[in-house]
Amino acid sequence: xxxxxxxxxxxxxxxxxxxxxxxxxxxxxxxxxxxxxxxxxxxxxxxxxxxxxxxxxxxxxxxxxxxxxxxxxxxxxxxxxxxxxxxxxxxxxxxxxxxxxxxxxxxxxxxxxxxxxxxxxxxxxxxxxxxxxxxxxxxxxxxxxxxxxxxxxxxxxxxxxxxxxx
Numbered sequence: 001x002x003x004x005x006x007x008x009x010x011x012x013x014x015x016x017x018x019x020x021x022x023x024x025x026x027x028x029x030x031x032x033x034x035x036x037x038x039x040x041x042x043x044x045x046x047x048x049x050x051x052x053x054x055x056x057x058x059x060x061x062x063x064x065x066x067x068x069x070x071x072x073x074x075x076x077x078x079x080x081x082x083x084x085x086x087x088x089x090x091x092x093x094x095x096x097x098x099x100x101x102x103x104x105x106x107x108x109x110x111x112x113x114x115x116x117x118x119x120x121x122x123x124x125x126x127x128x129x130x131x132x133x134x135x136x137x138x139x140x141x142x143x144x145x146x147x148x149x150x151x152x153x154x155x156x157x158x159x160x161x162x163x164x165x166x
Contacts, residue, residue: 011127014103044082049074080151
């Protein structure tokens with residue numbers, strides 16, 4: 001692909017410690033719309049998979065088949081740098097750092113990125129397929145984590161623990 005002809009897609013999944021209406025998730029659920037709206041306003045934001053559209057549910061209405069406690073986030077960004085700016089330089093980082101309060105530890109990779117042509121809107125099946133490829137084969141041009149990207153300067157500088165990629 002020619003430079004500028006591609007965008008960066010990312011999928012992040014996690015199993016919530018309880019149902020979305022459980023008091024243990026109240027703070028997380030209450031912040032979803034704010035964090036997602038912030039992401040949509042960031043320079044370099046292209047697209048976000050939408051859940052049910054119900055306020056306060058974020059993308060929790062988009063379920064991985066067979067598990068209603070799986071929370072899914074999938075977005076597309078103009079570049080690695082624009083995704084990093086959102087992840088590490090906004091309110092998102094504070095909630096990311098507290099993820100263990102709201103998500104079970106899966107013990108396996110739960111985050112994947114891949115390049116898409118400009119204008120392409122990835123499907124959940126596409127994202128889950130990329131995640132499966134990363135889990136099975138490790139980093140490649142088809143599916144990768146932060147460590148695969150030379151441009152991931154904030155991640156390399158220590159703004160992201162290794163656990164984020166695992």
